[in-house]
Amino acid sequence: MSLADLEKQALAELESTSDEAGLRAWHNKYFGKQGEVILATKKVGTLPPEERRAYGQEANRVKEVLTAAHDTAEARIKERALEQSLSSEGIDVTLPGRPLTRGGLHVASRILREIAAIFADLGFQIYRSREVEDDLTNFELLNMPPYHPARDMWDTFHTTVPGVLLRTHTSPGQIHVMREHCPEPIRVILPGMCYRYETITMRSEIMFHQVEGLAVGEHVSMADLKGTIVAFARRMFGEERQVRIRSSYFPFTEPSIEVDMDCIVCGGKGCGLCKRTGWLEIMGAGMVHPVVLKNGGYDPAKFSGFAFGMGPQRITMLKYAIDDIRQFWANDLRFLRQF
Numbered sequence: 001m002s003l004a005d006l007e008k009q010a011l012a013e014l015e016s017t018s019d020e021a022g023l024r025a026w027h028n029k030y031f032g033k034q035g036e037v038i039l040a041t042k043k044v045g046t047l048p049p050e051e052r053r054a055y056g057q058e059a060n061r062v063k064e065v066l067t068a069a070h071d072t073a074e075a076r077i078k079e080r081a082l083e084q085s086l087s088s089e090g091i092d093v094t095l096p097g098r099p100l101t102r103g104g105l106h107v108a109s110r111i112l113r114e115i116a117a118i119f120a121d122l123g124f125q126i127y128r129s130r131e132v133e134d135d136l137t138n139f140e141l142l143n144m145p146p147y148h149p150a151r152d153m154w155d156t157f158h159t160t161v162p163g164v165l166l167r168t169h170t171s172p173g174q175i176h177v178m179r180e181h182c183p184e185p186i187r188v189i190l191p192g193m194c195y196r197y198e199t200i201t202m203r204s205e206i207m208f209h210q211v212e213g214l215a216v217g218e219h220v221s222m223a224d225l226k227g228t229i230v231a232f233a234r235r236m237f238g239e240e241r242q243v244r245i246r247s248s249y250f251p252f253t254e255p256s257i258e259v260d261m262d263c264i265v266c267g268g269k270g271c272g273l274c275k276r277t278g279w280l281e282i283m284g285a286g287m288v289h290p291v292v293l294k295n296g297g298y299d300p301a302k303f304s305g306f307a308f309g310m311g312p313q314r315i316t317m318l319k320y321a322i323d324d325i326r327q328f329w330a331n332d333l334r335f336l337r338q339f
């Protein structure tokens, strides 16, 4: 076959090739080890010397033409294959998607946010305070000198640095806010983790959250404290909630109170949750002790303040009827997924 015929034939076959297998076969037929183009090129050695030059040049030209034609055909075939797969195997947008496992906030975080949102509406800002405290701020500046018996209620974890401990309550944060903002008026909540050296039971943990509240100003009164607590209890637990206060004792408040609300299960009639009393304790509170005000930099003759402290875990347990506080940090997804 002449080179010209070879070229014509190869081009024609390429033209009618429509898939990748056909293209491979074509390439093998013309450019394989025994391919016709390769053999035709080799033929140059068998020709009389005067024909070799022209033949060689023509053979090279054919080779180049066919190589280029092959590449064009390859691109065309690939393009077609892609188009076909797009139209035949197109995505069915009506199929349901694969479900993603979504994470969520821990119930403790949710409650902290809920509490923060309620107090934000009442004009309280959030103040974050340290979890590692010194004895001075956790106890002494809160009117609990080293000999004070009230310290027994707040045993904690001590570090190897003398006087440095994990805070037992959020109350030392009061000192930090006051010293930072004195003599400005203050209205803040201080949420955060607290630690106590205790036996872990259904009702007590060695780590738990507290939300402290503090308002300081020139005319802050017990009535303000009561109004704030009632507003909070009703937003958190329902508009119909009744709140009562009992007198109590904390070294850092004078007078001190404890706050109960009517039982959310029985409404006050007496049931298992409220241990037949009709009331649930929600927080400790009081008017900031003059010594504490002074330690914060405020003149107790001119300024007064109220403070409260609650345990959001306890509040959550009331709200969702959780009977074991250990669930909060047990990492049991069956528990956590309920919220």
Ligand code: DAH
Binding pocket: 168, 169, 170, 171, 212, 213, 250, 252, 253, 283, 284, 285, 286, 287, 307, 308, 309, 310
């Ligand atoms: N710090 C107290 C505790 O850990 C709670 C508390 C009671 C905080 C009365 C207060 C308060 O600010 O006025 O038990």
